[in-house]
């Protein structure tokens with residue numbers, strides 16, 4: 001069993017990195033995972049877009065995991081039934097598309113991971129609330145509290161952290177054009193208080209090893225195990 005991680009796919013717009021031309025998945029099975037660090041948009045218009053993109057992922061010989069970014073239909077995700085999977089809460093979009101929810105700790109193939117999606121959009125003024133933008137893009141108080149509680153239950157130690165945006169300090173090293181917000185502040189505390197081997201995020205549309213413990217992904221698909 002293996003797990004690969006990559007950055008935003010934005011429906012079919014940035015899916016090219018997972019096409020057979022770019023990503024050799026011949027040896028994979030549905031027991032292998034590809035984890036998208038947010039802005040997957042597998043649930044977006046609840047119509048033909050979703051049917052197309054879900055069919056695309058379902059047809060692949062791997063299981064797709066994703067955390068939510070800012071560009072997701074958060075309202076529709078919130079309506080889905082919540083089920084338990086590998087120790088944390090998920091939304092099963094299909095048998096092989098799984099939305100990893102905010103503030104969860106999972107044990108996958110013996111690897112402990114923490115996930116926390118969400119991010120603040122920087123293009124809100126060009127979007128329509130309820131159609132192309134949702135204020136649930138940022139976590140609720142309950143989700144922040146649940147994250148802290150689940151981490152505490154695991155002695156504040158995991159192997160990997162997957163988020164969409166980065167912590168204040170990591171973000172500042174990626175680009176000076178993004179402002180701090182409640183979630184990037186929260187991630188700064190997580191960065192300081194939680195023991196982890198590596199943190200992967202998306203959102204910034206660059207590939208960069210920020211330092212030995214923090215990587216931002218966009219184009220690259222990396223094998224973790």
Ligand SMILES: [Fe+2]
Pocket residue numbers: 008038039069070071119164203204
């Ligand atoms: Fe994003």
